[in-house]
Amino acid sequence: xxxxxxxxxxxxxxxxxxxxxxxxxxxxxxxxxxxxxxxxxxxxxxxxxxxxxxxxxxxxxxxxxxxxxxxxxxxxxxxxxxxxxxxxxxxxxxxxxxxxxxxxxxxxxxxxxxxxxxxxxxxxxxxxxxxxxxxxxxxxxxxxxxxxxxxxxxxxxxxxxxxxxxxxxxxxxxxxxxxxxxxxxxxxxxxxxxxxxxxxxxxxxxxxxxxxxxxxxxxxxxxxxxxxxxxxxxxxxxxxxxxxxxxxxxxxxxxxxxxxxxxxxxxxxxxxxxxxxxxxxxxxxxxxxxxxxxxxxxxxxxxxxxxxxxxxxxxxxxxxxxxxxxxxxxxxxxxxxxxxxxxxxxxxxxxxxxxxxxxxxxxxxxxxxxxxxxxxxxxxxxxxxxxxxxxxxxxxxxxxxxxxxxxxxxxxxxxxxxxxxxxxxxxxxxxxxxxxxxxxxxxxxxxxxxxxxxxxxxxxxxxxxxx
Ligand code: BGP
Numbered sequence: 001x002x003x004x005x006x007x008x009x010x011x012x013x014x015x016x017x018x019x020x021x022x023x024x025x026x027x028x029x030x031x032x033x034x035x036x037x038x039x040x041x042x043x044x045x046x047x048x049x050x051x052x053x054x055x056x057x058x059x060x061x062x063x064x065x066x067x068x069x070x071x072x073x074x075x076x077x078x079x080x081x082x083x084x085x086x087x088x089x090x091x092x093x094x095x096x097x098x099x100x101x102x103x104x105x106x107x108x109x110x111x112x113x114x115x116x117x118x119x120x121x122x123x124x125x126x127x128x129x130x131x132x133x134x135x136x137x138x139x140x141x142x143x144x145x146x147x148x149x150x151x152x153x154x155x156x157x158x159x160x161x162x163x164x165x166x167x168x169x170x171x172x173x174x175x176x177x178x179x180x181x182x183x184x185x186x187x188x189x190x191x192x193x194x195x196x197x198x199x200x201x202x203x204x205x206x207x208x209x210x211x212x213x214x215x216x217x218x219x220x221x222x223x224x225x226x227x228x229x230x231x232x233x234x235x236x237x238x239x240x241x242x243x244x245x246x247x248x249x250x251x252x253x254x255x256x257x258x259x260x261x262x263x264x265x266x267x268x269x270x271x272x273x274x275x276x277x278x279x280x281x282x283x284x285x286x287x288x289x290x291x292x293x294x295x296x297x298x299x300x301x302x303x304x305x306x307x308x309x310x311x312x313x314x315x316x317x318x319x320x321x322x323x324x325x326x327x328x329x330x331x332x333x334x335x336x337x338x339x340x341x342x343x344x345x346x347x348x349x350x351x352x353x354x355x356x357x358x359x360x361x362x363x364x365x366x367x368x369x370x371x372x373x374x375x376x377x378x379x380x381x382x383x384x385x386x387x388x389x390x391x392x393x394x395x396x397x398x399x400x401x402x403x404x405x406x407x408x409x410x411x412x413x414x415x416x417x418x419x420x421x422x423x424x425x426x427x428x429x430x431x432x433x434x435x436x437x438x439x440x441x442x443x444x445x446x447x448x449x450x451x452x453x454x455x456x457x458x459x460x461x462x463x464x465x466x467x
Contacts, residue, residue, distance in 0.1 A: 010410025012071030016117035023054030027092035032119035044425035065107035068460040075117035084123040117161040130187035182265035196282035209285035218350040222298035231326035250278035290367030294347030345393035367414040371428040382450040
């Protein structure tokens with residue numbers, strides 16, 4: 001029988017706390033690294049007010065319900081629920097998320113909760129951040145707090161959003177000081193340990209399911225030259241599989257270790273670490289993944305310098321290069337978004353097939369989408385046909401992947417509602433719902449459904465039959 005979407009498929013949308021909430025210093029919320037960030041690009045808003053979801057969340061959930069959402073993937077702000085100043089939970093912050101979760105459940109929307117999405121408490125960063133093993137214990141304590149407060153109602157947890165992008169493109173995301181390659185990969189190792197401990201904790205204390213949420217993309221070689229193929233294999237392993245091999249198999253990926261050794265940057269591993277990473281209770285129940293675009297690479301030019309960590313054009317999808325290993329190039333077969341990311345719907349299917357053949361676990365799509373300029377027209381409408389086209393093509397490929405045997409349990413595109421991009425401001429919009437503000441003018445923050453809102457509503461109502 002032809003495999004198709006289950007009736008309990010989690011159709012929804014996705015956001016993250018610092019990019020949507022605002023209320024950056026309200027009701028006892030303390031500073032995260034996103035609040036203290038100093039490299040906000042010119043003419044781009046910071047995250048203080050964002051979409052002011054902190055004051056519009058009920059309306060936001062109502063609009064999600066109107067679209068027929070079965071799930072909503074959002075993150076909890078660590079600094080809203082825990083006070084390092086008072087060394088105790090911040091009840092007002094807890095109440096915000098309790099109310100949000102209750103409201104979602106009232107509308108039969110399943111909360112999919114990310115514990116940590118790029119917003120480490122600044123207090124911890126100042127004490128060494130993820131380079132310090134203390135942060136691992138702090139993350140475990142924070143996870144306990146979340147389980148104590150929300151564990152009875154949340155059935156799907158995500159540990160860390162895009163740990164791979166925090167490692168590979170941290171300049172675009174966190175704006176932290178210029179760490180050395182070894183320090184960056186030490187942070188990465190410590191995050192792996194934190195994740196393993198928290199997955200175990202969730203398994204011990206709840207019946208919920210939990211998974212990591214990396215950004216995963218198929219990687220193509222620029223030509224059939226064996227050297228280009230090796231570059232593609234290397235990049236794919238360093239970008240993608242490194243993160244999932246450790247989470248699923250408890251094993252460090254050889255390509256990643258080789259790259260670190262050759263750069264004299266191998267991180268320190270304590271004897272007990274591998275036991276923690278290999279604990280059977282630390283294995284994920286599913287793989288959540290974010291997909292925006294594929295990537296294409298070629299072998300590197302020995303005479304050229306590469307941006308390996310930070311720099312102008314490096315972000316989550318573009319500009320990757322590492323001398324002696326790979327250089328990302330443009331794929332002439334693909335069109336680009338208004339913000340320069342390649343559009344590859346077939347790559348979405350390829351990515352799911354690669355994930356399934358490597359790990360054979362259920363998959364949960366937690367981000368996919370297109371950033372573009374949207375404006376209200378004279379009738380106060382937004383015609384984002386380009387977004388509908390993007391989703392339509394991706395969903396067609398998703399259906400083919402499911403038919404081929406991919407066990408995909410949900411599709412939660414980015415983003416449910418307009419929010420602030422990681423480094424390109426509010427002008428780079430992703431939502432089904434328009435939020436009326438600009439980079440420097442908060443206007444009335446009124447919400448307007450875009451054309452894609454009605455389209456997505458129909459897709460959900462027909463369980464993906466009517467695209
Ligand atoms: C992912 C992040 C999100 C998000 C999205 C779009 O990497 O998990 O937080 O913002 O990409 O990226 P951007 O905001 O840079 O356009």
